[in-house]
Amino acid sequence: MKLLLIDAGNTRIKWAVVGSDAALGAWEAADGAPHAQLDAMAASWRAAGVTRVLVSNVAGPEVRARIAAALPDGIEVEWFASTPERAGLQNGYLNPGQLGCDRFAAAIGARALAPGEDVIVATCGTATTVDAVTKDGRFIGGMILPGLVLMATSLARNTAQLPQVQPGSAPPPVFGDNTDDAIVSGILSAQAGAIERACSEHGARACIVSGGAAPYIAPALKLPHRVVDNIVLVGLHAAAIA
Ligand SMILES: Nc1ncnc2c1ncn2[C@@H]1O[C@H](COP(=O)(O)OP(=O)(O)OP(=O)(O)O)[C@@H](O)[C@H]1O
Ligand SMILES: CC(C)(CO)[C@@H](O)C(=O)NCCC(=O)O
Ligand SMILES: [K+]
Known part of the structure; x- marks a missing residue:
């Protein structure tokens, strides 16, 4: 049996194919692309011979319908949803x-x-998003803030690209002495500061940073952390085999 995991976000669709008794996160194949490239992704899914799919979609009904239409025929489809409990995790949202x-x-x-x-x-x-999970398996809640590119574009600078920041590179000084550095410092400090505040408030023993902007934000963090390529897909895998 082969399982397809899909994480449809607001900008990109990320996916992985995994064998039935593979270790957590041990993908046979994985990739991601903007919504517009769904057809090419679907060709890879068909070629992989998947029999079951678990989809997390936060991109709305239109993207859901397009994914549904692109999935190979005859496979078992589960649209992953936030429920009061799953895979040993309690959902502490007031409305789960x-x-x-x-x-x-x-x-x-x-x-x-x-x-x-x-x-x-x-x-x-x-x-x-910055979320807290307790050691006894309860999702407490968290924070939602604009991502790096949304923050940068909201300052109405020329492009969606962050000025002068490269993944993995050292962040500029906290107090930038030019406009580009001041912007990059502002938005990295907002992102890293939110994560650091969450860790401090929660007394966290572990901090996991994931997503397309993680390689930009992680170098600005002043606490121990682990960068994970796609924690949503890892979680879908854990839920599928629980
Ligand atoms: N060149 C870049 N410069 C700065 N940030 C970038 C760059 N490329 C990607 N990012 C960041 O990564 C994000 C895309 O990451 P990813 O594909 O993991 O998530 P997404 O699907 O866009 O988001 P979500 O899953 O939250 O809907 C961008 O919105 C941006 O914040
Ligand atoms: C916050 C995002 C956009 C992050 O992808 C997504 O998880 C979402 O649409 N959430 C719904 C609102 C909430 O989580 O409270
Ligand atoms: K996110």
């Missing part, structure tokens, strides 16, 4: 269904990677 299903999946993934620890999981994509 209101929690973005990618956040619920990320929390399941964080618990799988840091079992028995109080953990903070930050997923840095179009939006950045």
